[in-house]
Amino acid sequence: MSDSAQPGAQSRAIAARVLNAVLHRGRSLKAELAVALPALADPRDRALVEAICFAVLRQPLRYEAALTAWMPRPLSSRDGELRALLYTGLAQLDPLQLAAHAALDATVEAARLLGHPHQAALVNALLRRAQREGLPVTDPRHSHWPSWLRGMLRKDWPEHYDAILANSGTPPPMWLRVNRARVAREDYLAGLTLAGIEASAPAAPADALRLDAPLPVAALPGFADGEVSVQDVSAQRVADALAPAPGARVLDACAAPGGKSAHLLERDPGLRLTALDIDVARLHKVRATLQRAGFDAAAGERIELRAADAADLGAWWDGTPFDAVLLDAPCSATGIVRRQPDVVLHRRESDIAALSLLQARLLDALWRTVAPGGVLLYATCSILRQENDAQVRAFVQRTADARVEPLDASYGHDCEVGRQRLPGEDGGDGFFYARLRRTG
Incomplete structure (x- = not known):
């Protein structure tokens, strides 16, 4: 990819390629990210790619519904990369709530980086419509879980079925486990407060701390020294x-x-x-x-x-x-x-x-x-x-x-x-x- 490209376009193009591999070629998200992220030198760009991919994969049918409603002719099966790029753009607007101007410009430029210059205008038009109107409202129960698996869930947990699907489509908090062999939980929590990191300590389990805003592990005090680990x-x-x-x-x-x-x-x-x-x-x-x-x-x-x-x-x-x-x-x-x-x-x-x-x-x-x-x-x-x-x-x-x-x-x-x-x-x-x- 060209170094002269619009800042941020490379990140969007990489996110689209990862999503295309996962959604249309059956590849593992973890494996694809492990290969793709090292190409990005800036940790903020790597974090953005991860955030986009997770946002799309938690609710892919929501973005597909928008394309179905707004496109007079559906994309073909050969347009997987373009579809993934459109999902990438929609996810930046909702739920990630990125600055619309930067998200649109970088995603349109990513279409050119990916070899779709003739579709750049289409990408621009669809994302601007999403910016104006918001995404169409969809039933949260309209899940990307396969029908056989939804059937098992409904049979096993009929009273909790809707909540399971809804909660499985939302980002989790970040949970830390304090290493009591090295530091007391109360002392580590105080250190987070001094570092300007908001966290809370539940009554149980005894080593857990909750961060509602996830952070890179490198930003956690004492992580490299084993004072704390990330564990649900x-x-x-x-x-x-x-x-x-x-x-x-x-x-x-x-x-x-x-x-x-x-x-x-x-x-x-x-x-x-x-x-x-x-x-x-x-x-x-x-x-x-x-x-x-x-x-x-x-x-x-x-x-x-x-x-x-x-x-x-x-x-x-x-x-x-x-x-x-x-x-x-x-x-x-x-x-x-x-x-x-x-x-x-x-x-x-x-x-x-x-x-x-x-x-x-x-x-x-x-x-x-x-x-x-x-x-x-x-x-x-x-x-x-x-x-x-x-x-x-x-x-x-x-x-x-x-x-x-x-x-x-x-x-x-x-x-x-x-x-x-x-x-x-x-x-x-x-x-x-x-x-x-x-x-x-």
Whole structure:
């Protein structure tokens, strides 16, 4: 792209290319951003590209409805990049509320950068109409979630269906986890106040802080030194739900990227932790996460990182049982759509059955590693009962020495064999927790 282009046009062009790859070629937003963002030297430009992409992918049908209403002839399937650029322009006006003049000029210039000079006038006309009239009003229930998935949601959560779709389409707050091994939450909150950063501390969980205005991690005091991490409040509750005894031997069976392992160690630096992940590259992220938090897995005998399939016990387990096992199981990720809005674009109905089989396989295998009297916490970031309470109910029915232990109402809706938090409740992600005690 030309260095002489309109300032900001490159960012809009990159956003359009990312969105085209995600919306029309089935690519992952995370993977596309990882490739695209390094081309932008200014962190403000990188933040803008991310903001545009997330805004579009949270409500793509809203922008499609505007084009349908305003264009006499619909764009063809070959015009995916142009459609994505138009979405980019509309998102800048609403909901991002950027200065209209700059947004319009840069987006029109981006059309030329992308090789669509003849459509520049069309882009200009449509965005000016959006500026004058605003986007057409659409039913928030008109969701980009596939119909089969909406059907599962309506069946599982009929009273909460509309709220789930609405909350999954809105930006979440930024949640921080204060590293209590390095600084008290009250002291870190005071430091944020001194830095001019507004934050609040909920009653629970004990290490959480909420920022309604997200910031780059580099702007967070002490982030590089491990004083604080970014982790959703629902994920932070995992440490409380597992509640291992001081100095316990603990397994984090699907550990990447390492936030929950780090949280457990921050709570109890004397913990003996084994962290597994099937992906070697992802295990490197676990190591980096622990090192930033102040725990050197390479030097300490109490921390072991292993790349292995957690269900293949012969590949990694020495037969010594664990006092506590965390199974944060692979799942549909339907509880974190507001953070990963492209999840529902790529999900297929057959995925749920395949994931359910994998979850059952992991549960059955890992139960053998739990010491008599020990606990296993089954957790997912799903809101589908097939992956959550139905999965745990079936496990308990086939496992004679498994007993469900109750969790209090702070963990969400009572599912009898666990608790379910839905997206947006108390500002958190959708998350399921079930605590199982081995009685034999």
